[in-house]
Amino acid sequence: MLIMKFLFRFFLFTYLIFITTYTSNVYAQKKYTIYLDADFSGATASSLAIQQGITTALAEVDNQIQGIEFGLILKDHRANSLRSRRNLEAFLSDEQALMVFSGLHSPPLLANKSFINDNDILLLDPWAAAGPITRSASEKNWIFRLSIDDSNAGKFISKKAIEQGFRKPYLLLEDTGWGRSNKITMTQALNESSVKPIGLSWFNWGVGMNHAKVLLRDIKASGADVIFFVGNSAEGVTFVNAMIELPQSTRLPIRSHWGITGGNFSEKVTASQREKIDLQFIQTNFSFINDNLSVTAKNVLALAVKSNSTIKHPTDIKAQTGFIHAYDLTKIVIAAIKQVKLTGDRNQDKSLIHHALEHLVQPVTGLLKTYKGPFTPYSKSQFNAHEALTIEDYAMGKYSPKDEIVLLNSLENNHQSNIIESIE
Numbered sequence: 001m002l003i004m005k006f007l008f009r010f011f012l013f014t015y016l017i018f019i020t021t022y023t024s025n026v027y028a029q030k031k032y033t034i035y036l037d038a039d040f041s042g043a044t045a046s047s048l049a050i051q052q053g054i055t056t057a058l059a060e061v062d063n064q065i066q067g068i069e070f071g072l073i074l075k076d077h078r079a080n081s082l083r084s085r086r087n088l089e090a091f092l093s094d095e096q097a098l099m100v101f102s103g104l105h106s107p108p109l110l111a112n113k114s115f116i117n118d119n120d121i122l123l124l125d126p127w128a129a130a131g132p133i134t135r136s137a138s139e140k141n142w143i144f145r146l147s148i149d150d151s152n153a154g155k156f157i158s159k160k161a162i163e164q165g166f167r168k169p170y171l172l173l174e175d176t177g178w179g180r181s182n183k184i185t186m187t188q189a190l191n192e193s194s195v196k197p198i199g200l201s202w203f204n205w206g207v208g209m210n211h212a213k214v215l216l217r218d219i220k221a222s223g224a225d226v227i228f229f230v231g232n233s234a235e236g237v238t239f240v241n242a243m244i245e246l247p248q249s250t251r252l253p254i255r256s257h258w259g260i261t262g263g264n265f266s267e268k269v270t271a272s273q274r275e276k277i278d279l280q281f282i283q284t285n286f287s288f289i290n291d292n293l294s295v296t297a298k299n300v301l302a303l304a305v306k307s308n309s310t311i312k313h314p315t316d317i318k319a320q321t322g323f324i325h326a327y328d329l330t331k332i333v334i335a336a337i338k339q340v341k342l343t344g345d346r347n348q349d350k351s352l353i354h355h356a357l358e359h360l361v362q363p364v365t366g367l368l369k370t371y372k373g374p375f376t377p378y379s380k381s382q383f384n385a386h387e388a389l390t391i392e393d394y395a396m397g398k399y400s401p402k403d404e405i406v407l408l409n410s411l412e413n414n415h416q417s418n419i420i421e422s423i424e
Contacts, residue, residue, distance in 0.1 A: 031069045033096050037087045038103025040076040045318035046104040046262035050126055052308045053326025054101060059307040065337050077108055084108035092119060095346055099124060104262040106130035106178035117142050122350045126325035129153060130178045134386040141378040144357055146329040146388035148284060154185035156394045157282055161226055161255045168198045170224035174231040175202040182230045198224045207235055212242035220250050229256040233263025240269050244276050253278035262319050266403040274399055283397040286324055286368045288314035289404045297367055315404055328366030332374060335364045368393055
């Protein structure tokens with residue numbers, strides 16, 4: 001009898017331990033985290049906008065999918081590729097971490113691309129534009145982008161400049177992988193229109209005002225009629241202010257990549273200063289600064305205000321591109337997660353989501369457009385498979401006197417206007 005009681009208590013105790021451990025493990029699996037590995041020190045506006053876009057999209061599902069809570073962890077790589085690598089290593093060590101969103105800078109992604117793909121890191125890119133980012137050297141590709149793709153950006157900027165009558169562009173590019181990839185695509189795009197760059201100059205991050213003035217004088221002396229600029233906000237401020245300080249007869253129009261919009265450019269170069277130059281830059285074809293916002297866009301903006309204490313008005317989103325792309329990309333990720341059955345096993349769930357992203361069944365309504373199969377299985381012969389946007393989604397923009405980014409046109413609108421002109 002005593003033996004029976006002992007065995008009963010032993011098995012009861014063992015059962016309770018098992019149940020407690022099992023429940024604990026299940027509870028642990030009830031939360032996944034998303035890493036945002038971006039530059040919160042130098043390109044703060046872009047990183048905050050991406051953060052706000054992600055949190056707004058998650059708020060639409062009450063931060064839960066299939067009963068699992070999703071949270072966001074911020075990692076500041078300070079535009080340093082080695083620091084970004086450490087953040088990726090921390091992600092791999094975090095059993096609750098499911099995916100990584102990247103930021104504005106391309107160099108950290110270019111430097112760590114092999115590491116990302118080799119370690120099956122599910123990486124979502126809502127800004128960084130360098131063409132090679134989503135083009136893996138092998139069939140294995142874990143990077144998905146919803147942003148401008150420099151394989152097309154140079155072509156778009158070149159097309160718009162040529163349409164405006166420019167024939168002697170000068171390339172002024174930052175000396176990074178991003179700048180070098182733009183050198184290739186811009187030159188190719190210009191060659192297709194029988195236009196050759198009249199010159200090329202490289203600059204480093206942190207370029208000084210005096211050196212910027214020397215470069216600008218040399219560019220003017222070359223006979224150029226427009227500058228194609230590829231750089232970020234800090235260097236954009238330096239070159240534009242240097243241009244403003246030159247005599248008016250020496251100033252040239254600037255057609256820029258969008259890197260200048262990722263920081264505090266509009267604060268460092270005031271509206272009165274910007275009136276002295278002709279500056280336009282590439283964007284994607286949606287803005288909250290629009291009198292004809294759709295119901296969807298109005299609802300997203302209202303939720304953004306509710307979900308982010310720093311947003312009261314569209315102008316409070318300092319780098320709208322980051323918000324828009326991150327919101328749309330998070331919506332696509334949510335749709336992919338809903339298409340599968342999460343298991344609680346991080347590695348298995350990453351693979352399931354990766355497959356679902358390449359095989360989305362239902363359309364996803366975003367701010368830029370409705371996405372129908374935005375991604376497809378990647379191969380070297382399908383090098384656009386992990387690009388959600390195309391050149392038809394691009395536009396040129398400029399800063400308004402109120403420091404707002406105003407869209408000027410899009411490829412589709414210009415195509416339509418050309419058809420009308422030919423009919424007339």
